[in-house]
Amino acid sequence: MTAETGRAGGSGAGAAERGGPAVLVVQHEEDAGPGLVGERLVRAGIRLDPIRAWRGEALPETLGGHAGLIVLGGSVGCEDDGAAPWLPGVRALVREAVAGEVPLLGICLGGQIVAHALGGSVSRRPRGPEVGAVPLRRLPAAGGDPVLGGVPEGAPAVQWHGDEVDRLPAGAVPLLTGDDCPYQAFRVGDAAWAVQFHPEVGAETVALWAAADGERLRSAGVDPGTAVAAVREAELELRAVWGAVSEAWGAVVRARADARGV
Incomplete structure (x- = not known):
């Protein structure tokens, strides 16, 4: 497990009781659950249908009756099909979601997969890993966005990635940026969102990640202890801001599920 490409952490919520729209959740590795995002969605009455792909659980060929799709983070690269042979199936589901306007949320590696699957590109950061709690800046299109429109200027976000999107897909709308990573959040169409950061942790x-990745981070000139301290200091604000964003995405899922009769 490394900081090379990003993770999504915390086991988060499991599958909820029957009832309510169901969201397919693609999980790439053991410590890569939906965390706070999952907690807020389940609280809003949305069921999570996790696929633990690294365990060999098969992805569905199509989204079927799912009302949404979440693609979480992990330490593989978004094109590393040899290490993660389920990635072509994930890319197919991403394209299906975008084509059908089924709500989609890609987190860190998941956001990179969204960009790559839709014609953008991802590369290794020449500046080294970005980790810790980093303030974000709103871009003009954020104001009218139903999911990220309420994110305040300068809101902190947890970063843990060594790759980043360097070219957006055609037609993508950038929503949030940062001083050291240009594409922190973008939307494709009316129902697909991708973020480079970790709203779920x-x-x-982050302390677990720092313990696992400490040697690699220090060799890149990054102090993992400083990153953990920054996240700990911002914890209350992180939960408030990204919990609200999770609920906003869940509201989109519910509205579109009602419209489709899912």
Whole structure:
């Protein structure tokens, strides 16, 4: 497990009780669950249908009756099909979601997969890994966005990635940026969002990542302890801001599920 491409952390919520729209959740590795995002979605009455792909659980060929798709993070690269042979199936589901306007949320590696699957590109950061709690800046299109429109200027976001999107897909709308990573969030069409950061995690999870990735980070000139401290200091704001964003995405899922009769 490394900081090379990003993770999604915390086991988060499991599958909810029957009832309510169901969201397919693609999980790439053991410590890569939906965390705070999952908690807020389940609280809003949305069921999570996790696929633990690294365990060999098969992805569905299509989204079927799912009302949404979440693609989480992980330490593989978005094109590393040899290490993660399920990635072509994930890319196919991403394209299906965008074509059908089924709500989609890609987180860190998941956001990179969205960009790559739709014709953008991802590369290794020449500046080294970006980790810790980093303030984001709103871009003009954020104001009218139904999911990220309420994110305040300068809101902190947890970063843990060594790759980044360097070219957006055609037609993508950038929503949030940062001083050291240009594409922190973007939307494709009316129902697909991708973020480079981790709205699902807090300091406890980041401390686990720092313990696992410490040697690699220090060799890149990054102090993992400083990253953990920054996240811990921002914890309350992180939960408030990204919990609200999770609920906003869930509202989109519910509205579109009602419209489709899912």
